Amino acid sequence: MADEIKRRSDVPEIGDITIADILASLKAGWHDFKRAPIFGIFFSAFYVLCGFVLILLGADTFTWTLVLSLGFPLVTPFAAVGLYEVSRRLESDEPLVWSEILGAVWLERGGQVPWIGVILLIIFLFWSFFAHMSLALFLGNMSLTNISTSWEVFGTLNGRLLILFEFLVGGAVALLTFALTVVAIPLLLEHELDFVTAMLLSAKTFLRNKRVLSIWAGLIAVMLFVGMIPMFLGLFLVLPVLGHATWHLYRRALYAPL
Numbered sequence: 001m002a003d004e005i006k007r008r009s010d011v012p013e014i015g016d017i018t019i020a021d022i023l024a025s026l027k028a029g030w031h032d033f034k035r036a037p038i039f040g041i042f043f044s045a046f047y048v049l050c051g052f053v054l055i056l057l058g059a060d061t062f063t064w065t066l067v068l069s070l071g072f073p074l075v076t077p078f079a080a081v082g083l084y085e086v087s088r089r090l091e092s093d094e095p096l097v098w099s100e101i102l103g104a105v106w107l108e109r110g111g112q113v114p115w116i117g118v119i120l121l122i123i124f125l126f127w128s129f130f131a132h133m134s135l136a137l138f139l140g141n142m143s144l145t146n147i148s149t150s151w152e153v154f155g156t157l158n159g160r161l162l163i164l165f166e167f168l169v170g171g172a173v174a175l176l177t178f179a180l181t182v183v184a185i186p187l188l189l190e191h192e193l194d195f196v197t198a199m200l201l202s203a204k205t206f207l208r209n210k211r212v213l214s215i216w217a218g219l220i221a222v223m224l225f226v227g228m229i230p231m232f233l234g235l236f237l238v239l240p241v242l243g244h245a246t247w248h249l250y251r252r253a254l255y256a257p258l
Helices: 019-035 037-056 062-091 098-110 113-144 151-155 157-181 184-190 195-208 210-228 235-253
Strands: none
Touching: 019 037, 019 062, 019 210, 019 235, 037 062, 037 235, 062 098, 062 184, 062 235, 098 113, 098 184, 113 157, 113 184, 113 195, 157 184, 157 195, 157 210, 184 195, 184 235, 195 210, 210 235
């Protein structure tokens, strides 16, 4: 069944979505998670484990928490490939067979989805490098201070400017990445398109629905941040629901031409 997913070569048309579509997609995402929770937990486990590793490496400092809060949303869309397949099967009343779902994900290794992963990785590395450079730029020698125990650094004028600067630039980078990927990955799972076409269509979808999708992006960021607070354990719930919901929102944002 997995090799039958990509049979359509038509380019979907962009539709108009509303706040009601977001709420309906979240409801559908929660419903999918309840129907197949083991898949959601499985596909979220990798990112939760990565969070634990980051904590063990000292990523619990204030600056790293700030960086990861904005950087994590840049890579999480790629984690949802398996969840999209689960939602697709649920809406088509197809059986949820582990071998077939994992097979669908495995088939993507030689397709266009990994190229989006490369773009996301480049952006994430750029953001990490930029965050470190801005730390040195704004704090100077104070950047050598152990900020995990010296929070007073961020009480200075430069410290406050650093936080504001990283939020503004990081938010802009995250929003750009969101626009390029909001429907790109689920689109590639169903259509024989190249990743550039998929990302451009995703950007056009965002521009046509920028108010609603900006709210959706903000909601994703808040939910991911909240999910990371209790030792990343909240991601076991947040990531699956968002993954399933993204599939349903994709269905509402794009439709096949007549």
